[in-house]
Amino acid sequence: MTPSGANSSSKKPRPIVLTEYIRRRREHHDILLMTHIVLGYPKFDDSLRMIEAMVENGVDLMELQIPFSEPMADGPVILRANQAALMSGSTVDRCLAMSEAVARRFDIPFVFMTYFNVVYARGGRQFAEQARAAGIRGAIIPDLPHEEGDDLLAHMREIGVDPILLFSPTTSDARMRAIAQRASGFVYCVARKGVTGAATDFEALDTYLARCRAATDLPLALGFGVKDRRDVAEIIGKVDVAVVGSQTIRVLDERGVGAVGAFVASLRG
Numbered sequence: 001m002t003p004s005g006a007n008s009s010s011k012k013p014r015p016i017v018l019t020e021y022i023r024r025r026r027e028h029h030d031i032l033l034m035t036h037i038v039l040g041y042p043k044f045d046d047s048l049r050m051i052e053a054m055v056e057n058g059v060d061l062m063e064l065q066i067p068f069s070e071p072m073a074d075g076p077v078i079l080r081a082n083q084a085a086l087m088s089g090s091t092v093d094r095c096l097a098m099s100e101a102v103a104r105r106f107d108i109p110f111v112f113m114t115y116f117n118v119v120y121a122r123g124g125r126q127f128a129e130q131a132r133a134a135g136i137r138g139a140i141i142p143d144l145p146h147e148e149g150d151d152l153l154a155h156m157r158e159i160g161v162d163p164i165l166l167f168s169p170t171t172s173d174a175r176m177r178a179i180a181q182r183a184s185g186f187v188y189c190v191a192r193k194g195v196t197g198a199a200t201d202f203e204a205l206d207t208y209l210a211r212c213r214a215a216t217d218l219p220l221a222l223g224f225g226v227k228d229r230r231d232v233a234e235i236i237g238k239v240d241v242a243v244v245g246s247q248t249i250r251v252l253d254e255r256g257v258g259a260v261g262a263f264v265a266s267l268r269g
Contacts (some may be wrong), residue, residue: 018061018109018111018137018138018162018164018184018185018186018219019162019184019185019186019218019219021061021109022060022061022186022219022240022241023219025060026219026240029060029268030236030237031232031235031236031239031240031241031242031268032060032061032240032241032242033058033059033060033061033232033241033242033244033264033267033268034059034060034061034062034063034221034223034241034242034243034244035054035059035062035063035243035244035245035248035264036062036063036065036078036113036223036243036244036245036246036248036249037050037051037054037062037063037064037065037248037249038065038067038078038081038082038085038090038249039064039065039066039067039085039090039094039095039098039099040067040085040086040088040089040090040094040095040098041067041081041082041084041085041088041090041249042084042085042088042252043088044090044094044098046252046257047098048098048101048102049257049260050248050252050257050260051102051106053257053258053260053261053264054248054260054261054264055106055108056261057261057262057264057265058264058265058268059108059264060108060241061108061109061110061111061241062108062109062110062111063110063111063112063113063140063243063245064095064098064099064102064110064111064112064113064136065078065082065112065113065114066090066092066095066112066113066114066118067081067082067083067085067086067090067095068082068114068115068117068118069082069083069086070115070117071115072115072142072143073142073143074246075246077246077249077250077253078245078246078249081249092118092122096130096131096134097134099112099131099134099135099136100133100134100135103134103135103136104135109137109138110135110136110137111136111137111138111139111140111162111164111185112131112136112138112139112140113139113140113141113142114139114140114141115141115142115143116141116143116144116149119141119144119152124151124152124155125155125159128152128155128156128159128161129159131161132159132160132161136161137161137162137185138161138162138163138164138184138185138186139156139161139162139163139164140164140166140188141163142166149163150182153182157184162183162184162185162186163182163183163184163185164183164184164185164186164187164188165179165180165182165183165187165188166179166187166188166189166190167179167187167188167189167190167212167215168189168190169190169191169208173211173214173215176211176212176215176216177215177216179215180215180216180218183216183218184218185218185219186218186219186220186221186240186241187212187216187218187219187220187221188221188223188243189208189209189212189220189221189222189223189239190223190224191205191222191223191224191225191226205222205234205235205238206238209222209235209238209239212239219240219241220238220239220240220241221239221240221241221242221243222235222238222239222241222242222243223242223243223244223245224243226242226243226244226245226247227244227246227247228247228266228267229266229267229268232244232267232268242267244264244267247263248260248263248264251263
């Protein structure tokens with residue numbers, strides 16, 4: 001029996017336009033879920049088991065992080081996972097190979113998350129081409145200032161990998177509008193200033209998210225501090241996608257791969 005969201009054939013994955021996919025899914029769900037894994041952590045076999053469990057338990061999208069030694073936007077949980085993955089032999093080529101395998105197998109969109117040094121070392125156009133060939137639908141590069149990345153963003157759009165850009169609470173309204181003009185797929189709204197994995201004051205979000213919504217017609221995803229069902233419920237009606245990252249890795253570290261599926265299922269009840 002093929003799990004929900006799985007594609008039992010080995011055919012090339014069909015094209016997925018992120019914005020359209022999110023809008024269609026939102027017709028049937030109050031909010032979508034996007035989870036995050038670090039490819040190769042603790043090992044690639046574990047990454048595959050996590051992906052399987054997440055898809056089987058209703059994840060709508062997934063961030064696949066290509067490890068980097070200095071992930072400046074990530075908190076201690078994901079930092080340790082990046083370093084451990086690199087120590088265990090995770091490389092860009094191995095991440096591309098695994099991404100292609102899961103994109104062929106599962107009918108959800110996968111997006112890359114990584115840092116600009118990783119992209120620069122490979123070459124921006126080559127990175128985008130290889131990501132697209134692997135079935136990746138978008139990429140989040142949190143340390144790329146959008147004015148300095150116009151060539152890369154143009155390559156990504158031309159090739160068919162959505163550049164997913166970020167808003168933060170300190171982003172001005174004018175800058176939000178400028179960022180939105182360069183973004184596609186969806187916009188990732190950082191819930192607070194700082195790194196991933198810390199607590200978020202959800203009561204302070206409403207004004208910020210209203211500014212985000214006013215700046216763009218693209219779907220909005222909210223991350224940095226979303227960790228349980230209560231947090232997800234708090235943002236229903238305010239954004240389109242809840243992003244759960246560090247907490248998934250905490251569950252893996254504390255309870256093992258086998259607990260990941262039940263955790264994901266609990267996020268929407």
